Amino acid sequence: MLRPVLTIFMLFLRIDALENGLASKKPLQDPLRWAGCRGGFFLLRSRDRQKHPHDCINERLYVTQADQIVSDGFREAGYTSIHIDDCWMEMQRTALDRLAANRSRFPSGIKNLAKMMHQRGLQLGIYEDYGTLTCAGYPGSKGYLELDAETFSDWDVDYLKFDGCYCNMSEVAAGFKSMRYALKKVQKKMIYSCEWPLYLKQAPEMIHYDEIAENCNLWRNFDDIYSNWASILSIIDFQAENQEEIAKVQKPGAWNDPDMLVIGNGNLTVEQCRSQMSIWCIWSAPLIMSTDLRILKAEYREILLNKQAIAVNQDPMGKFGKRVYKEGDLNIFSKPIQPSKGEKTSLAIGVLNRNPDSPIDHTFTLSSLGLHEPVELIEIWSNTQFGKVNPDASIKVTIHPGDTLFFTANLLSGQ
Numbered sequence: 001m002l003r004p005v006l007t008i009f010m011l012f013l014r015i016d017a018l019e020n021g022l023a024s025k026k027p028l029q030d031p032l033r034w035a036g037c038r039g040g041f042f043l044l045r046s047r048d049r050q051k052h053p054h055d056c057i058n059e060r061l062y063v064t065q066a067d068q069i070v071s072d073g074f075r076e077a078g079y080t081s082i083h084i085d086d087c088w089m090e091m092q093r094t095a096l097d098r099l100a101a102n103r104s105r106f107p108s109g110i111k112n113l114a115k116m117m118h119q120r121g122l123q124l125g126i127y128e129d130y131g132t133l134t135c136a137g138y139p140g141s142k143g144y145l146e147l148d149a150e151t152f153s154d155w156d157v158d159y160l161k162f163d164g165c166y167c168n169m170s171e172v173a174a175g176f177k178s179m180r181y182a183l184k185k186v187q188k189k190m191i192y193s194c195e196w197p198l199y200l201k202q203a204p205e206m207i208h209y210d211e212i213a214e215n216c217n218l219w220r221n222f223d224d225i226y227s228n229w230a231s232i233l234s235i236i237d238f239q240a241e242n243q244e245e246i247a248k249v250q251k252p253g254a255w256n257d258p259d260m261l262v263i264g265n266g267n268l269t270v271e272q273c274r275s276q277m278s279i280w281c282i283w284s285a286p287l288i289m290s291t292d293l294r295i296l297k298a299e300y301r302e303i304l305l306n307k308q309a310i311a312v313n314q315d316p317m318g319k320f321g322k323r324v325y326k327e328g329d330l331n332i333f334s335k336p337i338q339p340s341k342g343e344k345t346s347l348a349i350g351v352l353n354r355n356p357d358s359p360i361d362h363t364f365t366l367s368s369l370g371l372h373e374p375v376e377l378i379e380i381w382s383n384t385q386f387g388k389v390n391p392d393a394s395i396k397v398t399i400h401p402g403d404t405l406f407f408t409a410n411l412l413s414g415q
Contacts, residue, residue, distance in 0.1 A: 125159030131166030
């Protein structure tokens, strides 16, 4: 959907392909290893290159950022894909009804841009829309699904984000499924991101998550995110209030997408940024950065590159963590993670203070969260090592305004 501050570029961590022939799994470890992760950044989606030569969508911007992804350690951390959002194309199709990249801003074309990304060990994603127009008014795919799928395949694109502007709700399900079928026919296999349930938000009885998960690798459930605390909390509440339904269909290759990380975009404290990263990792959510890497401050880079947080997000089980406690401004989330022993799993735990102004003191036990044997407890952001903690031990914490304490509680070997 179109928004006043607009995504033009996304970087994706490893994501499994849907088991529908849309993409080949190329895991670094076990084929079920990777929770969907992604990253990217917010800039003006300006059409005026003369006024904003370095900030509007253009070939130079993507190549420059790709080089920075590599040099700043993001690729090593797993952010391995760059994505173009809306406004990349000409306003009209070619005489052969093909989509064409804007000639002044992408003089080498999308195929060559994909080649430049691949040379850097990165992948390239692109954006289209099922409707007659994209959200920003560029040519949509309606009536051209197979042709557009062929075009993206010819350009060697690795990923398609498919939006739902300018179409009726009655067309949404059939439209997104139709592009899935079109993608399945082409030579290049692409990961498929759907806005499907987002466009049925006003008619929830039409949302069938099992059907969505069968057709899409990832899907947006709720409103666009903005760089403010109220927007983040609204997404947290939607996901938590619908967690039983959306959790049951999530698995490696099929992910609920709560929208981008807005870490480093302003209007948020460092604590609030830690909270977003914590909860998104507990959800095994796609991690989509949305900040300009050229000016990203060190404190935000540390959040986005935190190895322990990414490890929770990338846990091989790919579980959707749930809100298990709510009292006033205090929320507690937990997610089953490895290592496990039989049916017993370790836990990732997020203790969130929603209040932006006041700290909260809280005492809890691990047994209240379902753990019934000693664990090794670590708080990720402070890297505090608590050592062996018994399940009935009282854990007293103070959570600063807008912050989240993010723990791993790992089962001990040999117990």
